[in-house]
Amino acid sequence: MLSARHLLVASLSLLATAAHAQAQFAWVGTYNPNGEGLYRFTVDPTTGDLHDKTLVSSLPNAAQLTVSRDGKTLYAASEAEKGVVQAWRIAADGSLTELNQVSSGGAGPVYLSLTPNGRHLLVANYISGTIAVLPVKDDGSLSEASDTHQDQGPAGAGKPEAAAKGSFAISDHNGPHAHMIAADPEGKYVFSTDLGLDRIYQYQLDDATGKLTPNTPPFIAASSKGAGPRHFVFTPKGDGLWLINEEASTLTHYSLDKTTGTLTEGKTVSSLPKGYQGTNFAAGLVLSQDGKQLYVANRLHNSIAHFTVSADGELIHQDDIWTRGDYPRTLTLDSKGQWLYVMNQRSDNITRFKVAPHSGKLTFEPGYIAIGSPSQMVISPKQ
Template sequence: MHPHHLLVASLSLLATAAVAQPQYAWVGTYNPNGEGLYRFTVDPQTGALGEKKLVSPLPNAAQLTVSHDGKTLYLASEAEKGVIQALRIGADGELTELNQVASGGAGPVYVSLTPEGRHLLVANYASGSIAVLPVKADGSLGEARDTHQDQGEPGAAKPEAAVEGSFAASDHNGPHAHMIASDPSGKFVFSTDLGLDRIYQYRFDGQSGKLTPNDPPFISASSKGAGPRHFVFTPKGDGLWLINEESSTLTWYALDKTSGTLKAGKTISSLPKEYKGTSFAAGLALSADGQQLYVANRLHNSIAHFRVTADGTLVHQDDVWTRGDYPRSLTLDQQGRWLYVMNQRSDNITRFRVAPDGTLSFEPDYTPVGSPSQMVISTGP
């Protein structure tokens, strides 16, 4: 064989080896339509999901995250006595349970790892509490190192910033922690409380796993009854975008990297300006380069696409029909080529190709799964 052909052959073998590394999509669901946690393979070329398998029967196994090295999966049962499972991911995608611990409250609705991966942060919706669980060397979890109970007057029952005709009001009857995450530096932690219309601010000690309320300990939502839900940090960690569930608004918060405190900036609607009636904003996803922001609107059943300009301003690009009902969360794949939508009420996952400029185009291959809540993608060893 000609040396040039040998080189081409060896390069193609390398390319095949790189592509051959299996990717798995893990999908958490709600009972009864969903029966637990499902595993899918991800086609490296097309992004299509295949080989569906139920891999954990944990009830209402709706919230999950994967360790930074892709070896451990953390799965929350959104039950009255919340539990978190730590599961080892084998080379073939098989799961082995490491252990199971209490979530530090009731109804865990969000789990995230700190940047160094040594602590798991949990938001417990039903009890309105947050918890910090230590991650041991083998990936298993310890009992909560710290817990904090949200307390205060419930927020306004009706969202003042919602569009005309909206009846999007829910759970302003007490504390309901909805999300918790560390900033990219690992020094600060923020949690939202939908019921109290607050964003809590903490300083975080990565050694002890303790949270100390910052000054001020919380800030109010951008409008009364807004229902702060999920947020995403910029890649630089100088701020975050937060979606308000009841008002269907998106608020920018600048983050002071010294004090770890947030300052509210501009708020815009996540819905088209013509829209009237009820909708509940849900998940959001930011591209790795921080230039494209996508928001899920439940009832309007759309993905709002915003482009982030150089000065951080959001410019509305499009409203894309999800092809399903009640999109609860959005997942971008690791290369940012595909966007997956968890359509909770239509019991399916839809997939969109992401163009270099962030534009979405629907790929017509629905993936059936009962009441999908959240999806994370891991790469095999």
């Protein structure tokens, strides 16, 4: 017969196991030397706080991340001259087991995304201006690229014509620089941005072979000369996307023809407050799950621009919120849309904001999470 003490120990062990199984983890990629690699945090479901900071990998400049929909596999790109992508299996307690590492298909990988069915990992390589498709095996590990494409063409304008007065947001219009790649919500088409060439590329995806076929036309020009197209988010219905232009600090809407897989440019608005003058580099953006709240990170202005999306798809500027940090690189919304996290690269911290239901209004939650040069955060779904 078990003693009372043994029963107590067994009960506590079961409770600890259950707590681990129910825990939700946030993964943060960083830049060296301030950041030492990839970090894991436990997310408090009530307060949104990030705690139990743990360095789980010293992969250099592990700055770009994505996680599988089932929360069991994590991928990180080492943003190095010779780019690599690492795959890990995530255990219920948040521990990682290395699966494998493959080439990113170019130099300086700056973006990773999985196709909707999780069968392919898409990579944008900034330094080389290439994109790649990496097939995902049944165990979550990666195969070598099934397809790569090299962006080619004349460099974009050296000065962004749509930027704010007095802006010196001039960078890397010296050749191809792929900045993001993602498939549409149905997984039929793939789009990639090239900041250096001021282009948005359009592809058809063959899911069986992992091959990309240039669409007709193969690319469209950015909304203005020297704009520097960066990141984009699809609407919930998959009938369009919002794209942020880094150097122009503008936000452009594109409608998506689901039959042809081609984009049509719509309206463009500034990501900055009316009357702002000077330099700014627009960065990450996130859209709420219902498609009604859009948030944009402005670097140097150090703000989050909050827009609501009207029923007819128009953007309505609501507010500009100080990030409480310096050089916000990316934004992350939790799965329930209750908390928004800001990766403040130059001030070496993460700040978080409470998201009001319905209005989407942001309120700073006092407290800072110290971490060197944060680049991106993803939150893994509960297993």
